[in-house]
Amino acid sequence: MDKQGTINVLKQADAVCLDVDSTVCEDEGIDALATYCGVGQQVKEWTNQAMGGSATFQESFEARLKIINPSCETVKKFLESHSPLLTPGVKEFVNLLRSKGCDVYLVSGGIMEIIEPVAALLDIPKENVFANRLKYFYSGEFAGFDKTCPTSRSGGKPVVVEKLKKQHGYQRLVMIGDGVTDMEACPPADAFIGFGVNVQRKAVKEKSKWFALSFQEIINVLKE
Template identity: 25%
Template sequence: MSATVGRPEVFIATLVAKDRLDAGDISAACDAVRGTAGAVVDGVACDVRFLCSGEGRSPDDATDVHGSKAPASAGARAALEAALPHLDIIIQREPDRHRKLLIADMDSTMITVECIDELADYVGLKAQVSDVTERAMRGELDFAEALGSRVALLAGLSEATVAECLRERVKLMGGAVDLITAFKAAGGRAVLVSGGFTHFTDSVAQQIGFDRAIANHLVVQDGKLTGEVEFPIVDAQTKRETLLAEATALGIPINATLAIGDGANDIPMIEAAGLGIAYHAKPKTEAAADASVRFGDLNVVRYALGLD
C-alpha cells in the first residue's frame, strides 16, 4: 500500500525501538493508522519505510509509517502510543519534517547530569540540592527562587573545582553529537539554551557542535563562587524568546523549528516550537509536548527528522 507522499495532508509517524522492531509492531502501527483496533487516527493508507542509516544500527530498529491524511496530533499520538507503549513515536506532517532551527536544553537533555547537583556534591549537599532541582523541574517551585537558593549553597567553591566537575562528571547524552552534526550538515542552526551555567555550556556546546550557547553566569570573585548569579537569569521565558528571535533572524516559519527539553522551564519553548519534544521528561513537560522520547537516546530525534 502507498501514501500520497509530498502533499500537505501526508503525515509521518516515526517509530523507534530500543532494541528492534518486530512484525507485530508494524502491524499494530498500521492498524492504528488505518483507524482500526479502536484507534482514533484518521488515516486511510499505511506506507511502511524502514530507516537504515547510522553506524552500529540495526536496519530494523526504526521505521517511518506514512499516513494519507494528517490526523490531529493529539489523537494520532494517543492512538499509536496506546497500541505501542514500548516504542518512541514522533508524529509530524511530512512537509514540516526537515526543520531549520533546533533549540535544546542542556542538563538531562544534551548531557546526562544536572550540573548544579554535581557541584553540590563537592560541598556535601547533593541530596538537598537534588531535591530542589527535581521539584523545580517538575514545576512545583519558582525557577528563579530555586536557582538562587541552590547557587547560594555553592558560595566559596573554587573555579578549579567547577572545572573538575566539568571534566569528571559531565557526560554527553547518547546521540547528541550525531543529532547536531547531522542537523547542521542538512543546513540547520542549533542553539543550546540552558538554565544552568556558562562554566558548563560553553564547553558542552563546543563538544557537540552547537552554533550558539546561552546560560547563566555564576559570579566569581578571587577564583571562588560568591553564591550569586548575574541578572537577568536565563529562565523559561528566555528560552521561548530565544526560539522566536532565532526563527525571525533566520526568516523561517515557526513550523520549521524544533525544541527539546525535559523540565518545566522548557515548556514555553516546547509549546512555541513547530515540534516540541519532551526528552525523558517530567510529567508536566511531557503533557505539553507534541512527542516524547521515553526509551531511546537523542538518535530518536535524528531518525524522526530524516537525518543520516
C-alpha cells in the same frame, strides 16, 4: 498539532534548540557541582521542584546556588575533574541536523562554565549557547548570578527562542528538552519534543505530542 505534525516540523526544521541538563547530557550540571561540593541531596530537591514546575526557576536557581556557594576556584577544579556525560546518540543527532543545513543551539538554565565544554564536544559555537553566568567578587568568592540572562528565570527560554526567530528569520524552530521550562518555549517554538531518556517529568510526558525515549528514535524518524 499532533505527533505527526511535530515530526513534519522537525523534518523541515531550520533550527533546533536543545536543553542541556538531562537532555544533551545524562546528568544535571548544577547537581554534579553540588555533589562535588558535598551538598548534592539538598540541591537535587530544588532541581526536581524547578523541572517539575512546583517552584519558579529563578527561585530554585537562586536557592541552589546559595547552598553550593561556588567560588571561581571551586568551579575551575570541578571542571578539571568532571567530563561532560553526553547522552548516547546526541553527537550523531547534531551532525545529522547540520548535514541538513539546520542550525543547532544549546539553550540551558544551567551554568555557562559547565555548558561550554559540552558545546565544544559537539562543535557548537559559543554564540549558539545560551546559559547563565555566575558572578564573582575580586577575591574569587561567589557573588551571585547575572539576572539579565533570560534563562535565569521561568519563561526565559521562550524569550531566547523568540529572539532567535526574529534575528535569523527561522520558520520552523524545534525545542527539545526534559523539563517544563523547555515545554514553555513552544510557542514561540514551532514544535516541542519532550525528552525522557535520563529523567521523565510527569507534566512533560503527559503534555508532549511526541515524547522521545532516545536520540536514536529521533534520528530514525529524521532518516525516514
